[in-house]
Amino acid sequence: MGYRVVIAGATGNVGREMLNILAERQFPVDEIAVLASRRSLGTEVSFGDKTVKTQDLDTFDFTGWDMALFAVGSDATKKYAPLAAKAGCVVIDNSSLYRYDADIPLIVPEVNPEAVHQYSNKNIIANPNCSTAQMVVALKPLHDRATIKRVVVSTYQSVSGSGKEGADELWEQTKSIYNPIKDVPPNKFQKQIAFNVIPQIDVFMDSGDTKEEWKMMVETKKIVDPSIKVTATCVRVPVFVGHAESINIEFEDHLDENEARDILQEAPGIMVIDKREAGGYVTPIECVGDFATFISRIRQDSTIDNGINLWCVSDNLRKGAALNAVQIAELLGREVLKKG
Incomplete structure (x- = not known):
């Protein structure tokens, strides 16, 4: 016996990826409904070897459906x-709307699976920000061993994190550089993204942090441990898919780089590719389409007593969004609903 599953926002990048991952992981689906706004009504999307037509989110009756994976943005959510x-x-929401609600669990299944039982507070589970999701997968097993005091992270985030418009803008601007007849000024981004990097993701806050940076701080505390201090600098880079992060971690206790490498090799959801040679690490283009969070460049930080540096890469449309949502659905089914 399987589940009756709804995908809201099925025509977007994340919604389509949710459908792909449900099929790839053979999630026990008895029936699926794909929803979109009225302007996309009737659009066909693929689910495994099937083609499904979208229905109207505005008039859909959720009665009798087991879970709904939402990828429609905060306003519609x-x-x-x-x-x-x-x-x-049960709603599994990919927007930022419910992440900071104390009554709604914010879950990365490899990190805090026990939080799934809090779903019953409001029948809603939140999916974290893409940059947070991959980072906490790496932090949790190390925190369990040596207790993290402080994290300094710089992110290198792909344009797909800003949706289809961001990817289109990078593509069009790149073409325009080689064809100067057509100028493509910034629209989705604050400055030219092609052949450039932009140290702003989301809006600025009074503190001087951007909201993306604030999200990483707050979400890490909620998912892993409220005592961890986090400071972040989030940068948009001209990469289509795949987020990368340079992470500096300060621990309460000493942790040798070799032990850290061994811990991460055994941790769920992680693949360690760490050879101290040219090309002995993973870059964003190599992680596209993969489920794993890749860790490279693990090394001691000699400037502090108990420090480790590492490089973390993941497909942001997968682990940063769709995959994590499907993993939450699997966890919900396995631990709570118990149908499949």
Whole structure:
């Protein structure tokens, strides 16, 4: 016996990826409904070897459906997620709307699976920010061994993190550089993204941090440990898919780089590719389409007593969004609903 599953926002990048991953991981689906806005009504999307037509999110009845994976942004989620939850359908939301609600669990299954039981507070589970998700997968096993005091992270985030418009802008601007007849000024981004890097993701806050940087701080505390101090600098780079992060970690206790490497090699969701030679590390283009979070460049930080540096790369459309949502669905099914 399987589940009746809804994908809201099925025509977007993340929604389509959710459908792909559900099929790839053979999630026990008895029936699936794909929802979109009225302007996309009737659009066909693929689910395994099937083709499914989208239905209208505005009029859909969630009664009798087991879970709904939402990838529609905060505004639409605010309107439709409570309706689904009230109808008895558990919402797994990819937007930022519910991440900071104390009554709603924020889950990365490799890190805090026990939090899934808090779903019943509001029948909603939140999916973390893409840059946070991959980082905490790396932090948790190290924290369990040596207790993390402070994290300094710089991110190198691909344009797909800003949606289809971001990818289109990079493509069009890149072409325009080689064809100067057509100028493509910044629209989605604050400055030219082609052949450039932009040290701003989301809006600036009074502290001087951007909201993306604030998200990483707050979400890490909620998912891993509220005592961990986090400071982040988030940068948009001209890469289509795949986020990379340079992470500096300060621990309470000493942790040798070789032991850290061994711990990460055994940790769920992680692949360690760490050879001290030219090319002995993973870059964003190599992680596209993969489920894993890749760790490279593990080394001692000699400038502090108990420090480790590492390089972390993951497909942001997968672990940073769709994959993590599907993993939450698997966890929910396995630990709570127990149908599949």
